[in-house]
Amino acid sequence: ASAAEKEKIAIVGSGLIGQSWSMIFAGSGHKVAIFDIYPEQVSKALDNIRSTLTGYEAQGCLRGELSATQQAELISGSSSLEDCLRGAQYVQECVPESVDLKRGVFEQMDEFITEDMVVATSSSCLAVSQFASGLRNKQRTLVAHPVNPPYFIPLVEIVPGPWTLPEVTAKTRSLLESVGQSPVTLSKEVAGFALNRIQYSIINECWSMFKEGLLSAADIDKVMVNGLGPRYAFIGPLETMHLNADGIVDYCKRYGQGAYNVCATLTPPPVLYDVPTAQRVLQELEQVIPLDQVAERRRWRDHRLASLASLKNKLKEK
Ligand code: NAI
Numbered sequence: 001a002s003a004a005e006k007e008k009i010a011i012v013g014s015g016l017i018g019q020s021w022s023m024i025f026a027g028s029g030h031k032v033a034i035f036d037i038y039p040e041q042v043s044k045a046l047d048n049i050r051s052t053l054t055g056y057e058a059q060g061c062l063r064g065e066l067s068a069t070q071q072a073e074l075i076s077g078s079s080s081l082e083d084c085l086r087g088a089q090y091v092q093e094c095v096p097e098s099v100d101l102k103r104g105v106f107e108q109m110d111e112f113i114t115e116d117m118v119v120a121t122s123s124s125c126l127a128v129s130q131f132a133s134g135l136r137n138k139q140r141t142l143v144a145h146p147v148n149p150p151y152f153i154p155l156v157e158i159v160p161g162p163w164t165l166p167e168v169t170a171k172t173r174s175l176l177e178s179v180g181q182s183p184v185t186l187s188k189e190v191a192g193f194a195l196n197r198i199q200y201s202i203i204n205e206c207w208s209m210f211k212e213g214l215l216s217a218a219d220i221d222k223v224m225v226n227g228l229g230p231r232y233a234f235i236g237p238l239e240t241m242h243l244n245a246d247g248i249v250d251y252c253k254r255y256g257q258g259a260y261n262v263c264a265t266l267t268p269p270p271v272l273y274d275v276p277t278a279q280r281v282l283q284e285l286e287q288v289i290p291l292d293q294v295a296e297r298r299r300w301r302d303h304r305l306a307s308l309a310s311l312k313n314k315l316k317e318k
Contacts, residue, residue, distance in 0.1 A: 006028070006029055007030060007089035009030045009031070009032045009033070009089075009092065010032075010033050010085050010091040010092070011033070011094060012091060012094060012095065012105060013093060013094035013122075015041075016148075017094045018036070018045065018092075018094035019049050021146070022045075022075050023052065023053060023071070023075075023151055024063070024179055025179055026066075026071040026074040026075050027071055028063070028064055028179040029064065030074065031075075032076070033084045033088065034075065034076070034084070035081050035083075035084035037095075039079065042077040042078075046072075046077055049075060050072045053068035053071055054068045054069075056306075059306065061306040061307075061310055081108055082112055085112040085117070088117060091109065091119040092144065094122045097124055099130055100131075106121075106141065107135070110137055117137075117140055118140055118168050118171055118172055119140055119142075120141070120172055121142075121143050121144070122144065123143050124145060127159065128141050129162060132161065133161075139163050139164060139165045142158060142161060142168060142169060142172060143157065143158065144156050144158055144172055144176065145159065145193055151306075152302065153305060154181045154309075155181070155182050156181045156184070157183075158184065158186065160186075160189075161189065162188070169185060203271075203273070204267065204271040207277065210280075211277050217284035218284060218288070
């Protein structure tokens, strides 16, 4: 389908995440309109998107069939929220993570929401019911939470509110799949959605082991990077159980009691990520990544993730 036939996408808030979403949708040939409360931020975002897409093209990690220039041409700035939303079938809100700010933006959007529109928030922690409950069109809203950097990490957590129409959830999932993301759908709102519930249980255990002096910070990170990480880049924990025995039922029969015995020794949550322990972790981390090299290390990480994403694309795995 040409850009004229594909749904128009509206991006509200043009910071880091708004720019990433714009590039993802344009990569699949969608027209994208960007709005920001600061007009100069829209121009900055458009410049940044253009140079990022050109850079990706040079590195061979640009998404889709169109050239960087063609993709950049699909993305335009809007001078008002109304213009941005007009004719859009999908809106991705990307303003900072604050209940009051998001409530204000959703209230402003409410009068422009039409029958064929879906309005998703990129919110990392807030449930949509925390700020959209008063809307006339609340049944067309939901969370679509990306993972940073979204251009190279495809997961999106779809979290419907209590009133979200099933067809709105389904449409979001199929649109995100069609642009190359990998959405999962939660049946209802829960603190931390799925990724952070899993992530925090990992961090909790890492923190406790460090505090007990069981392993150094570097060795704890190695357990993930050289142990669980590579495995989980291709199969998840449930499939791992399935493959590590004659199926998952056999796994549970063989290893269930042993796993339970280990779990019984885990530190019960909640674990507070306390500053004195953080300072001790920092002393170790700083030997490899001094604070003034964090930005450079972030670019290195994104580069590695880009390589992993192209490898998985080559292998046709998401
Ligand atoms: P950011 O601070 O980079 O960008 C926010 C943008 O929203 C700014 O350009 C700002 O000018 C604009 N803005 C502020 N008020 C506005 C308004 N009333 N109307 C329109 N635009 C407005 O923030 P970032 O990192 O892009 O985060 C956006 C959302 O995405 C947040 O909810 C965040 O939790 C979520 N998110 C962030 C991730 C990250 O790693 N940064 C990862 C996943 C989700």
